[in-house]
Amino acid sequence: MKILLLLVITLTFPAFAQDSIVLGVHSKTAPLEWRNNGVDQGFNIELMDRIGQLTNKRILVRRKSFQQLVQDVYNPNSDIDVIVVVSPVNMDRKLAQSDPIYATHAKAYTLQGKGLINSWADLIGKRVAIKKGAFVDVFLSDHLQNFDRVDVDLYETGFQLLIKNQVDVVIAESFVARRLLPLYPSVRSSSDALIYGAFNFVANESKTELMYQINEALRQLKLSGEYDRLVNKWFGTGREKVDLTSSEKRMFALAILVAIISAIGMIFTGLISASLRRHTKALDAELIQRRRIEAEISELSKQFQSVLDGIPNGVTIVNQDLQHLWSNDNNIHLLDSAAFYYIDNHAFVLKTAVLEVLSSQTPLIAEMRYQQQFWQLQIHPIAEKQVVILLEETTEQHRLRQANEEVSRLASLGELSAGIAHEINNPTGLIVHAVSLFTAALKDLTPAARHYQQQNPFWLIAGLTPDVAIEELQYSCGSIEEGAKRISRIVNDLKRYAMPHIADQYARVCLNDVVQVAQRLTANQTKVHQISMRLCQPSPIIKGDAQQLHQVLINLIQNACHACTEQHGEIIIETRIAGNTAILSIIDNGCGMSSATLKRITEPFFTTRRNEGGSGLGLSVCSKIIKEHQGEMQMQSSLGKGTQISLIFALEQHT
Incomplete structure (x- = not known):
């Protein structure tokens, strides 16, 4: 063809x-x-x-x-x-x-x-x-x-x-x-x-x-x-x-x-021209509309990009060769840092993690550490050879979680303390009762022992002469009684720590009276120190339990005495009014506390005087009582310079 x-x-x-x-x-x-x-x-x-x-x-x-x-x-x-x-x-x-x-x-x-x-x-x-x-x-x-x-x-x-x-x-x-x-x-x-x-x-x-x-x-x-x-x-x-x-x-x-084709051609041409003009106008309108839409899309894209760039968390898209296809550059440097590792201390390798996610097509979500910070890392597959990496700092959440665990632990400890206190109280009571009987019996037996010694000069009690033996027994009974009472005080502190407060039983309390009562009850401990009283007049009135407040202030005064030396110790107790609050402060020039100690000072059973017989419950009970009174306890301390503890309460009225 x-x-x-x-x-x-x-x-x-x-x-x-x-x-x-x-x-x-x-x-x-x-x-x-x-x-x-x-x-x-x-x-x-x-x-x-x-x-x-x-x-x-x-x-x-x-x-x-x-x-x-x-x-x-x-x-x-x-x-x-x-x-x-x-x-x-x-x-x-x-x-x-x-x-x-x-x-x-x-x-x-x-x-x-x-x-x-x-x-x-x-x-x-x-x-x-x-x-x-x-x-x-x-x-x-x-x-x-x-x-x-x-x-x-x-x-x-x-x-x-x-x-x-x-x-x-x-x-x-x-x-x-x-x-x-x-x-x-x-x-x-x-x-x-x-x-x-x-x-x-x-x-x-x-x-x-x-x-x-x-x-x-x-x-x-x-x-x-x-x-x-x-x-x-x-x-x-x-x-x-x-x-x-x-x-x-x-x-x-x-x-x-x-014969008439020419005329038809002219008409047809005119119709086509008119149609073309209409079509041109429609195209122009469509072009204007498209340009407007493109401008809106461009503006929306810029806004979206601005939002992504403004996100504090890191967002990065990478391929299997670790090429950054897009990133808002927030904290992305962590991915390549040797100090960025899993929370269980295993080393983190970005390429290994990306390849594992791509091969399994399963997201990776892990808790990470970087210096003193905690981070959450997420790697999600979004294409055959691409992943999106999300980085979010979770330091605050981690600390809150630790605090919540600590609160739970302390709550459990409080419940355990209440049970222990109940179990200890019974034998302690028996000891105190028995010691009282032994003390009374020794007083009655002393004349008989002296009379029997005159008849039998060689008589010994536990290898000691009767006078020495009775004196040792009396001393031992005193020591046992003092130890039992100390056990009783610790048990009462434990019970107080675990006991829920009863806010509806609070009454009006004069803060100056609380200070004066506590000062009289601790006069024996404070007599070797210089005590200054700066009480606001008229006295601030708060709502609370006077006996509990006495306990708090006595504990704080005793701690101040322990922190000060006998020769140069100075303790200041003052009350004042600031706006709608009443403030009670105890200031000493003692040894002070480090920042690490200050953070833990209200933890139950934490004490720096363990060798001196401290139980670590005093400030814990004080902190609990202050919180029950809807108050606040502020502590400022420096090593070698002293400590100031301020108790802040809602002011009831002036007297």
Whole structure:
């Protein structure tokens, strides 16, 4: 298939009829050429008739098969001298050919619902029907394509194979395809023009003179405007004419249509222009809308980026090669620090963690440490080779958790202390009762022992003389009684620590009276120190339990005495009013406390005087009592400079 023939017209100049031109016709495509009631007609027929008139030659029409016509045009002795074929644009022929008669093109056709063909590349691997000898065939002879070619004798044969699913695509000339599409409704045009071509008169090289005459006549028709009239008559404004072979009446109707085609063209052009203007306005409005939306999206993107950058936590997206695809750069440096490790002290390697998350596609959530800080690390897979890394500091949460555990532990300790106190109280009471009996008995036995010693001078009690033995027994009873009372005091402190407060039993308490009572009860301990009393007048009044407040102040005074030396010890006790609060302060110039000790001073059983008999419950009980009174205990201390403890209460009123 070297040549696509939409119309084949042959001009013959036989030796016996030099003034005649025979037209051989192969195509049946309207409006180029066809036969109606035995009469050959169409654009090519009428054009050739006018060329015959200008060259003073009679036009004869002869129809042959496509293959026969191709053979005749190459045979200088055949009765076929000239044919009309389609030539691909920019492709020379070895035969003599005329100026272009009419432009055409070829494109792809597929079944309805199949994908569009946008270029030759879309045909790769498909079965494509090509008409043998057509101008598509000629074009492909110099343009190799990667598809499976199926040669057919007619375009209609290709359409039939397409319906039977024996080919995927048919490349056909547009005039032929338009005639065939109404006959095959399941076929559709699926591409723009793939090949452009033009109709030309083609003759054997021996007919060069004849081709010269045809060209001259064709140019004359174009210059006179008659060629344009024929084009408008048969093609209109670029649209293919309907097939007029059905009846003479339709032929007449089309002739009328050709007559008014110019007016219709102007109307059509005006409508198209108006439509284009409306479409242009719509496109402009759409463009404005798109620009506005793009600006909003850009602004939203900036806001989103600003939010991400403002997040205090670190957010980073990395791939499996640890390339940072995006990051807000907050604390990301920790990931590469050797001081950043798991809370169980295992080393952290970022690449190992990322690869594990990517391989398992399971998030990693771990508690981390960095110097004195605590962090939560999260690594989540978000793509096949990407993860998002989240870093959040949890130092405060960790400390709160520790504090909560400490509170729970202390609560459990309080409950345990209450039970221990109950168990210890019973044997302690028995000891105190028995010691009292032993002391009384020793007083009664002393005269009898002296009388018996006079009768038996060598009598010994536990290896001691009776006087020494009785004195030792009296001393031991005193020691036992003092130890039992000390045990009782510790037990009472434990019970007080574990005992819930009863706020509704509080009464009005004069703070100055509390100070004076405590000072009298501790006079024996404070007599070796310089005591200063700075009491506010009138005395502040608070709501509370006087006995509990006495206990607190006595404990604080005793602690101050323990912290001061006997020679230079100075203790100041003062009361004052500040706004709506009453403040009771105890200030000493003793040894003071370190910051570590100050943090733990109110913990139960914590004491710096363990070797001196301290139980570590005094300040714990004091702190509990102050909290029950809705008060606050503030402590300031420095090693070697002394300590100040201030008790702050809500002021009830002045006296």
